[in-house]
Amino acid sequence: MSLRARVPPLGTLARMTSYPFRSALVTGASSGIGEAMTRELAAAGVPTVVVARRQDRLDELADELDGIEVLAADLTDAGGQATVVERVRDGDAPVELVVNNAGFGTSGRFHELDADRLADEIELNIAALTRISNAAISAMVPRGVGWLLNVSSVASFQPAPDLAVYAATKAYVTSLSESLHEEVKGSGINVTALCPGLTRTEFQSVSSTEQYVTQFPRFLWTTAEDVARTGLRDVAANRTISVPGTLYKAVVGLGGPIPRGLKRRLSGLVQRQ
Numbered sequence: 001m002s003l004r005a006r007v008p009p010l011g012t013l014a015r016m017t018s019y020p021f022r023s024a025l026v027t028g029a030s031s032g033i034g035e036a037m038t039r040e041l042a043a044a045g046v047p048t049v050v051v052a053r054r055q056d057r058l059d060e061l062a063d064e065l066d067g068i069e070v071l072a073a074d075l076t077d078a079g080g081q082a083t084v085v086e087r088v089r090d091g092d093a094p095v096e097l098v099v100n101n102a103g104f105g106t107s108g109r110f111h112e113l114d115a116d117r118l119a120d121e122i123e124l125n126i127a128a129l130t131r132i133s134n135a136a137i138s139a140m141v142p143r144g145v146g147w148l149l150n151v152s153s154v155a156s157f158q159p160a161p162d163l164a165v166y167a168a169t170k171a172y173v174t175s176l177s178e179s180l181h182e183e184v185k186g187s188g189i190n191v192t193a194l195c196p197g198l199t200r201t202e203f204q205s206v207s208s209t210e211q212y213v214t215q216f217p218r219f220l221w222t223t224a225e226d227v228a229r230t231g232l233r234d235v236a237a238n239r240t241i242s243v244p245g246t247l248y249k250a251v252v253g254l255g256g257p258i259p260r261g262l263k264r265r266l267s268g269l270v271q272r273q
């Protein structure tokens with residue numbers, strides 16, 4: 001399907017947000033935050049390439065929404081990464097906003113976890129994100145315009161015992177994105193790390209953290225829709241770090257002066273509740 005924007009029905013104009021990007025690519029668009037971003041972009045009339053493994057879910061989105069191009073790919077796989085890189089570099093149908101959202105976690109004691117699963121987690125959360133970021137920025141530099149939104153987590157700001165590899169991968173994502181933000185400053189390219197807190201998606205079943213849903217009170221949960229809108233608004237405004245929700249903004253903002261050792265112990269207490 002072509003990436004040409006279609007004119008939305010008049011009734012939707014009043015609730016439409018206007019974004020500066022005219023095309024997008026979202027990884028992990030088959031559920032949760034990525035799906036919510038895709039819906040938000042479609043409502044704003046931004047044609048979007050959607051990436052994930054479950055092609056049936058992506059096809060359903062394409063049937064329902066205007067301007068969707070489906071790209072089924074496994075991003076833990078070199079071939080899948082190459083397919084997405086090639087699409088991001090395609091100068092005939094430029095992608096102005098790239099969202100590296102696909103990611104997963106694994107909970108449990110590090111020594112008891114499956115090493116192959118952890119390797120896949122690192123491949124997806126770090127290696128694929130780095131490769132796609134590299135392709136995105138190198139395509140954007142000659143154009144002098146572009147937006148890159150990397151989905152990290154509030155878990156990137158402190159260690160997380162029992163989610164150790166996940167927090168470490170997200171620390172990498174926040175650090176990389178902050179560095180890139182500075183590197184490309186003044187070039188017309190915007191780079192933002194989106195750092196959500198607890199968000200009810202398939203993440204909990206995939207990472208075996210379903211107990212969080214009853215363990216943590218309702219006010220700590222954000223919706224995928226709020227996270228998606230905040231991230232898109234903040235990358236459009238070229239914010240370095242985007243933290244959805246007043247509570248999480250305060251926690252992250254206050255996090256600076258807390259000694260590292262204390263943060264680590266507090267995080268351990270929360271995880272093992």
Ligand SMILES: NC(=O)c1ccc[n+]([C@@H]2O[C@H](COP(=O)([O-])OP(=O)(O)OC[C@H]3O[C@@H](n4cnc5c(N)ncnc54)[C@H](OP(=O)(O)O)[C@@H]3O)[C@@H](O)[C@H]2O)c1
Pocket residue numbers: 027028029030031032033034051052053054055057073074075076101102103104105124151152153154195196197198199200201202203204206
């Ligand atoms: N939910 C939270 O509480 C939370 C908090 C902070 C940060 N985050 C981050 O938010 C991002 C989105 O997660 P979510 O909460 O929306 O979880 P989700 O509902 O599980 O969505 C994850 C998405 O990633 C895709 N994906 C997983 N493995 C993939 C692979 N090998 N290749 C291509 N795509 C793959 C999944 O699609 P397929 O299975 O179809 O491939 C799915 O579309 C992740 O980076 C996550 O770490 C989530």
